[in-house]
Amino acid sequence: MATITRDELTVWSRYIHEICGVFLDDSKGYLVETRLGGLLRETGAGGFAELFYKAKADLTNTLRRKIIDAITTNETSFFRDTAPFELLQHKLIPELLDRRRKAGARTVPIRIWSAACATGQEAYTTGIVLKETLGDLRTYDIRILGTDISDKAVAAASYGHFSRLELDRGLGPDKVTKYFVVAADQWKIRDEIRALATFRPMNLLQPFAFPAPFDIIFCRNVAIYFTEPDKLRLFQNLGRCLARDGALIIGATESLSGLCPEFESKRHLRAVFYQLKGAP
Secondary structure, X not given: OOOOOHHHHHHHHHHHHHHHOOOOOOOOHHXXXXXXXXXXXXXXXOOHHHHHHHHHHOOOOHHHHHXXXXXXXXXXXXXXXXXXXXXXXXXXXXXXXXHHHHOOOOOEEEEEEEOOOOOOHHHHHHHHHHHHHHOOHHHEEEEEEEEXXXXXXXXXXXXXXXXXXXXXXXXXHHHHHHHEEEEOOEEEEOHHXXXXXXXXXXXXXXXXXXXXXXXXXXXXXXXXXXXXXXXXXXXXXXXXXXXXXXEEEEOOOOOOOOXXXXXXXXXXXXEEEEEEOOOO
16 A cells, blocks of 8 residues: 655645545545555555645546545434434424424425535435325425535435345334335335435535525535534534424534524433524
């Protein structure tokens, strides 16, 4: 395996932060070596300095996208950390329906964003939870958006095919047969759930806006890779996209305490979520 020098790591850390927001300190040389080693062989670069110059010189940004795909973690599974989905099923969705119906909505709109969707398991888990909670989905206007900085991950999420090993990480046999169908040597999410979700690439540290706010935003285990200023920018941006009575769900080891005073934390059983201060 090729090794990276301290000076090369400094250059790569700056570049990786620039293109995807991930911050790598000077202890992360092994990570760059491991994840970008395949690109050395693929491009024929003699070392990490040459790979960097190839990436900067590539006007098509193809190599840049491959670097992002390699560096970003995309660790995910169905029903990962079950508490957020119990929160969704037993508190957030029922209370959202009550508020919307009291406001006179005939067809209740539900807008959910999986802000770092990886290969789609979180978004599809959300669809499964909605189906289990609501039953007939035709009486609701449900839209789930999945975004990720990795083009490769977004393409996989949109395809909606998974190996049995991926399904077994979080799904019991009953849910597999209920929500997936066999497709060659993989399993495909059933059309009723697939139709709820759309996927697109997005860098959460670049400016973004949406035509309507989201009722629920999942942004779990993303900010742990960011600097403090980038964390602040991320959550402030998310706050601007959140409905006044909406909920933000972040990772179990993450916290907005002392970072974003516009949010207040709330707890339901084992789950913590955040709402804008003054939310109804």
